[in-house]
Amino acid sequence: MLLAAVAIAPGIDYFPGFLDRAAQEALREEAQPIVADAPLFRPRMPRTGRPFTVLMSNCGPLGWVSDESGYRYQPTHPETGNPWPAIPARLLDAWALIAPDAPPPEACLVNFYDAVARMGLHQDRDEKELTAPVVSLSLGDAALFRVGGLARATPTRSFRLESGDAMMLRGPARLAFHGIDRIFAGSSSLIAGGGRINLTLRRVTRTSV
Numbered sequence: 001m002l003l004a005a006v007a008i009a010p011g012i013d014y015f016p017g018f019l020d021r022a023a024q025e026a027l028r029e030e031a032q033p034i035v036a037d038a039p040l041f042r043p044r045m046p047r048t049g050r051p052f053t054v055l056m057s058n059c060g061p062l063g064w065v066s067d068e069s070g071y072r073y074q075p076t077h078p079e080t081g082n083p084w085p086a087i088p089a090r091l092l093d094a095w096a097l098i099a100p101d102a103p104p105p106e107a108c109l110v111n112f113y114d115a116v117a118r119m120g121l122h123q124d125r126d127e128k129e130l131t132a133p134v135v136s137l138s139l140g141d142a143a144l145f146r147v148g149g150l151a152r153a154t155p156t157r158s159f160r161l162e163s164g165d166a167m168m169l170r171g172p173a174r175l176a177f178h179g180i181d182r183i184f185a186g187s188s189s190l191i192a193g194g195g196r197i198n199l200t201l202r203r204v205t206r207t208s209v
């Protein structure tokens with residue numbers, strides 16, 4: 001793992017090439033049993049029930065889910081009712097390297113994007129511990145990532161997240177609006193059949209002091 005950060009803006013750190021190809025393959029292999037155990041599900045928007053274009057799963061003691069009742073973290077899969085599988089050691093190592101001062105992550109969201117999936121501009125704000133960063137790793141097809149400021153209307157900048165890249169939102173940018181505008185289908189050979197996997201690690205509960 002290569003720790004070379006590019007500061008996009010205060011609190012927005014980009015780590016291009018964080019995982020080399022061998023590490024990307026190893027992480028892909030670790031994601032496989034997670035989605036075998038906790039199958040990808042299609043979240044729905046609060047209230048309207050409109051389906052997301054991405055498929056999701058989670059690992060860790062808590063997982064992020066969304067349906068008509070709202071966004072929330074819960075300890076079990078919304079369809080199987082089973083606890084989420086554990087966060088693989090490789091991901092915990094990545095967090096420890098990128099965010100050495102943060103308490104351990106409790107949730108790892110697994111997003112799967114096919115060629116036409118996207119994610120609208122949003123804030124990650126369902127966590128109680130906002131002093132801890134959000135750290136995300138990308139595998140497979142590249143994506144056009146868009147990130148702005150603390151208000152939806154703040155101007156955004158966009159750049160391409162490639163397989164193996166890591167991103168961190170912390171401190172002044174912990175609540176920055178961000179999203180995925182598009183997937184560059186066929187840009188990576190990592191995932192058989194194509195697509196992009198994004199693994200997003202978060203601390204959810206407050207650490208007592």
Ligand code: SIN
Nearest residue numbers: 111119136180198200
């Ligand atoms: C997210 O914001 O949950 C995902 C971002 C990404 O796919 O890179």
Ligand code: FE2
Nearest residue numbers: 122123124178
């Ligand atoms: Fe997010």
